[in-house]
Amino acid sequence: MASxxxxxxxxxxxxxxxxxxxxxxxxxxxxDKAKNQTYLPDGALGKGFExxxxxxxxxxxxxxxxxxxxxxxxxxMIDDFxxxxxxxxxxxxxxxxxxxxx
Numbered sequence: 641m642a643s644x645x646x647x648x649x650x651x652x653x654x655x656x657x658x659x660x661x662x663x664x665x666x667x668x669x670x671x672d673k674a675k676n677q678t679y680l681p682d683g684a685l686g687k688g689f690e691x692x693x694x695x696x697x698x699x700x701x702x703x704x705x706x707x708x709x710x711x712x713x714x715x716x717m718i719d720d721f722x723x724x725x726x727x728x729x730x731x732x733x734x735x736x737x738x739x740x741x742x
Contacts (some may be wrong), residue, residue, distance in 0.1 A: 650736070653729040660722035667715050674707045 680699045684693045 641726060648732045650729055653725060657722055657726045659730060660725065661708070662667050664715060664722065667711065667714070670717070671707070671711050674703065674711050678703050678706075715721055 678699075680696060680703075682696070685695055
């Protein structure tokens with residue numbers, strides 16, 4: 641029975657980590673837009689009527705939801721996957737180094 645060897649392309653794993661880090665860096669644009677470029681000034685919808693207050697609150701609620709539940713969640717997921725990919729690459733490199741020493 642022939643033994644099968646499995647290989648891991650460390651360069652490909654390294655590329656995944658680099659690309660994930662770039663995506664994380666690029667997320668600064670959407671994060672900035674969600675946080676700073678969706679501002680609705682207090683008087684922009686008028687003053688003194690109930691619908692204005694509800695619309696303004698709905699805008700602020702949606703802005704906060706986008707910032708926290710969408711953009712931040714995506715950033716955290718990408719960061720987590722990038723760290724796990726880096727950890728996996730490092731473990732394979734260490735194993736490869738240890739095998740060469742034997």
